Amino acid sequence: MNAKRGNRxxxxxxxxxxxxxxxxxxxxxxxxxxxxxxxxxxxxxxxGILLAVLGWIGYTMLTAPKEDPSPA
Structure with a gap:
C-alpha cells in the first residue's frame, strides 16, 4: 500500500x-x-529525435537475424 502512495x-x-x-x-x-x-x-x-528514431529503426533492420525461408 505504501508503494502506491510513493507512485502518487x-x-x-x-x-x-x-x-x-x-x-x-x-x-x-x-x-x-x-x-x-x-x-x-x-x-x-x-x-534530431525523429532522425534518431529513424536511424534506430534502420540499425535494427540491418542487424536483425535473417528469417529461415524453409517451412517447419
Missing part, C-alpha cells in the same frame, strides 16, 4: 514539473527576446 507522490511531482516547464517555455517563447532561439532549438530537437 512521484506522479504529482511529474505533473508539477510538466506544468512549470510549460509556463517557463511559454514565457521564453512569447515574452522574451529569445523567442527565435527557442523556436530554433525546439525544431532542432524535434528533427
Amino acid at each position: 507522490g512521484a506522479g504529482a511531482a511529474l505533473l508539477a514539473v510538466a506544468v512549470a516547464a510549460f509556463f517557463i517555455y511559454a514565457y521564453f517563447l512569447l515574452a522574451s527576446e529569445y523567442s527565435m532561439l527557442i523556436i530554433q532549438f525546439t525544431v532542432l530537437a524535434a528533427v
Whole structure:
C-alpha cells in the first residue's frame, strides 16, 4: 500500500514539473527576446529525435537475424 502512495507522490511531482516547464517555455517563447532561439532549438530537437528514431529503426533492420525461408 505504501508503494502506491510513493507512485502518487512521484506522479504529482511529474505533473508539477510538466506544468512549470510549460509556463517557463511559454514565457521564453512569447515574452522574451529569445523567442527565435527557442523556436530554433525546439525544431532542432524535434528533427534530431525523429532522425534518431529513424536511424534506430534502420540499425535494427540491418542487424536483425535473417528469417529461415524453409517451412517447419
